[in-house]
Amino acid sequence: xxxxxxxxxxxxxxxxxxxxxxxxxxxxxxxxxxxxxxxxxxxxxxxxxxxxxxxxxxxxxxxxxxxxxxxxxxxxxxxxxxxxxxxxxxxxxxxxxxxxxxxxxxxxxxxxxxxxxxxxxxxxxxxxxxxxxxxxxxxxxxxxxxxxxxxxxxxxxxxxxxxxxxxxxxxxxxxxxxxxxxxxxxxxxxxxxxxxxxxxxxxxxxxx
Ligand SMILES: [Zn+2]
Numbered sequence: 001x002x003x004x005x006x007x008x009x010x011x012x013x014x015x016x017x018x019x020x021x022x023x024x025x026x027x028x029x030x031x032x033x034x035x036x037x038x039x040x041x042x043x044x045x046x047x048x049x050x051x052x053x054x055x056x057x058x059x060x061x062x063x064x065x066x067x068x069x070x071x072x073x074x075x076x077x078x079x080x081x082x083x084x085x086x087x088x089x090x091x092x093x094x095x096x097x098x099x100x101x102x103x104x105x106x107x108x109x110x111x112x113x114x115x116x117x118x119x120x121x122x123x124x125x126x127x128x129x130x131x132x133x134x135x136x137x138x139x140x141x142x143x144x145x146x147x148x149x150x151x152x153x154x155x156x157x158x159x160x161x162x163x164x165x166x167x168x169x170x171x172x173x174x175x176x177x178x179x180x181x182x183x184x185x186x187x188x189x190x191x192x193x194x195x196x197x198x199x200x201x202x203x204x205x206x207x208x
Contacts, residue, residue: 024070036081059190
């Protein structure tokens, strides 16, 4: 996330509005971080965070849709890069019940590892969502769960609905980078995230 502020300047595309509004009983906007000319974190062996993020988002979408949740993505390919404000505007315009931004972390200390879940400081609903997701992820032994933190990230601040930002692991940690590149690990993480999201939606909007 440290790169986000600098790279934000690279992402001044015009807003491409999502072409419909939420119509289902429960609706989530998934936000794969970075994209286009903004790769996010880049590792020495050429792994781009933006690619991890969108692959994870597609997996989470698949699990959510199987549970009857309507899903929008703020970007559906690796060629576009909405600004942070545009991502929040998209979620507000479709009137999503929940906004989930997906990122992968990086740090100069290669020992840093683990999944981190962020909500906006003081947001009780955001805290509730992160708490539920943490609980579900922690039940899976293969996943490196989980620190919950609050941070004033723009996408969390500008979204009108409960919002969470997931740092899915540290690309700067060799073991976690390998796991995030492994499709079966990503699938398990996506399934856990989708399960947490679904539990929250059942409580919050009673969608089925
Ligand atoms: Zn990121």
